[in-house]
Amino acid sequence: xxxxxxxxxxxxxxxxxxxxxxxxxxxxxxxxxxxxxxxxxxxxxxxxxxxxxxxxxxxxxxxxxxxxxxxxxxxxxxxxxxxxxxxxxxxxxxxxxxxxxxxxxxxxxxxxxxxxxxxxxxxx
Numbered sequence: 001x002x003x004x005x006x007x008x009x010x011x012x013x014x015x016x017x018x019x020x021x022x023x024x025x026x027x028x029x030x031x032x033x034x035x036x037x038x039x040x041x042x043x044x045x046x047x048x049x050x051x052x053x054x055x056x057x058x059x060x061x062x063x064x065x066x067x068x069x070x071x072x073x074x075x076x077x078x079x080x081x082x083x084x085x086x087x088x089x090x091x092x093x094x095x096x097x098x099x100x101x102x103x104x105x106x107x108x109x110x111x112x113x114x115x116x117x118x119x120x121x122x123x124x
């Protein structure tokens with residue numbers, strides 16, 4: 001198993017992020033996305049779950065099938081990586097709520113390793 005980090009600045013951008021979440025993101029077991037705070041869905045969600053106003057990112061599994069999202073738990077974190085709130089798929093959906101993390105830099109080593117892969121054969 002290769003130990004190539006996907007983002008070379010993740011720990012710098014989010015210094016408070018729990019090590020288990022760092023490892024899950026770096027290994028692509030979990031995905032991290034930036035919240036679109038101008039999205040109507042986000043604004044409505046904040047009225048039901050006020051803690052989400054502090055959240056900047058959400059961590060989730062991109063491998064869960066759409067029909068099983070209600071069983072998933074989303075981890076909302078602030079700009080430093082502190083957990084703000086866990087939200088289940090029963091409480092909300094993420095569709096239309098997320099943007100890419102433009103402040104995270106994909107490492108050159110990761111890009112190079114992916115260039116040699118076909119489909120999912122190189123999954124960590």
